Amino acid sequence: MSQSENHYRLERNKEFGFYQVLPTPSQDEIAKFYADEFYSKDYKNFNNSALAVQQLDEEFHDAHREDICAVIQQLSQRPLSDQRILDVGCGWAQTLRYLKQKGAQCYGFDPAPEAVAYAKTHGIIAKQAGMESVEVFPGETFDVVMLLNVLEHLADPISVMREIRQKVIKQNGILIVEVPNDFNAFQVCGQRLHGLKEWWVSPPAHLNYFSADSLRHLLEGTGYEVRIAESAFPLEMFLLFGDNYVADSALGRRCHERRMAFEMSLRKHGYEEVLHSFYQALAERNLGRQVLAYAVSR
Numbered sequence: 081m082s083q084s085e086n087h088y089r090l091e092r093n094k095e096f097g098f099y100q101v102l103p104t105p106s107q108d109e110i111a112k113f114y115a116d117e118f119y120s121k122d123y124k125n126f127n128n129s130a131l132a133v134q135q136l137d138e139e140f141h142d143a144h145r146e147d148i149c150a151v152i153q154q155l156s157q158r159p160l161s162d163q164r165i166l167d168v169g170c171g172w173a174q175t176l177r178y179l180k181q182k183g184a185q186c187y188g189f190d191p192a193p194e195a196v197a198y199a200k201t202h203g204i205i206a207k208q209a210g211m212e213s214v215e216v217f218p219g220e221t222f223d224v225v226m227l228l229n230v231l232e233h234l235a236d237p238i239s240v241m242r243e244i245r246q247k248v249i250k251q252n253g254i255l256i257v258e259v260p261n262d263f264n265a266f267q268v269c270g271q272r273l274h275g276l277k278e279w280w281v282s283p284p285a286h287l288n289y290f291s292a293d294s295l296r297h298l299l300e301g302t303g304y305e306v307r308i309a310e311s312a313f314p315l316e317m318f319l320l321f322g323d324n325y326v327a328d329s330a331l332g333r334r335c336h337e338r339r340m341a342f343e344m345s346l347r348k349h350g351y352e353e354v355l356h357s358f359y360q361a362l363a364e365r366n367l368g369r370q371v372l373a374y375a376v377s378r
Contacts, residue, residue: 088283096238096301098294099263101287104235107212113284131172131198140340143347145178147356148256151374152224155254155307160184166222166248168214168240169230170206173199180204184224189216214240215247225249226256229370231295232286241302249377255304258372261311262289266367270319279326292363292371304375310359311368313339 090099105113134141149160156163161183167176170188172195180186180203189209190196199206209216211234225244231237249255261267262280271278281289290298296306318325318335325332346355362368 096298099289101283105284134174145175163223165224167226171195173204176204177202214243221250224254228258232259232288237288245303253377255375259290261368261371264367266314266316270316274324291366299375303378306373306375308374309363310372311362312370314367315369
């Protein structure tokens, strides 16, 4: 495994198969990075968690949030108004805002104080807290726990999954985890085609690197049963078409817009089930830019 920047290296976790950054940064270093830099407009890497980015593509993101609503109700057989939902690393709480509008009782926590303050102004029960423990609301348990683009950032994702299972999620509760699908074949081929470094390896921002298989192994090995696994659009195909969006952020935006057009066209013309079937098939092959797993606590 190649060396990443700043003296870090990657090693495969022997039990579950995902890659981990070593040496692991301290909890203080991680908390400071996210509180001071990750949500800042000055952060050198394009930050998909930025509020402005989410608002710009609101229709696209809301379609995915509606998917989450539908799956929660499908797996639980209960309405959203009967669900207590915790978002771990909630950021600007855009998904929680959507779920709250649908009637759910919404809680969240995040290291970034400005994001937590924003969440509170929209009626979300939110706390500023680091990721050293997920038991941020002592004595409270939840029907649904979400970690959306969070697990890749954690120093010890295995212990976090176990802590959620033991202390935070209800029996038969729903766990929703989304992570980047890194080192996938399209990504690595695109990197080699354009002579690029492994741009997705970015400690201390990302400390873990998953595939659909390794995410499933982690969840099933820590007390959950995966019910649905879906990938996101395989954005790296654009690299294979010759569009080097890694070197050109404006081109990257255009590629993203084409991806949104693809999805929204299928949705608007009644082919949502085809879209989901396509993304589930990609997950089976460990392809796609992201992987989203819905699991039930055992």
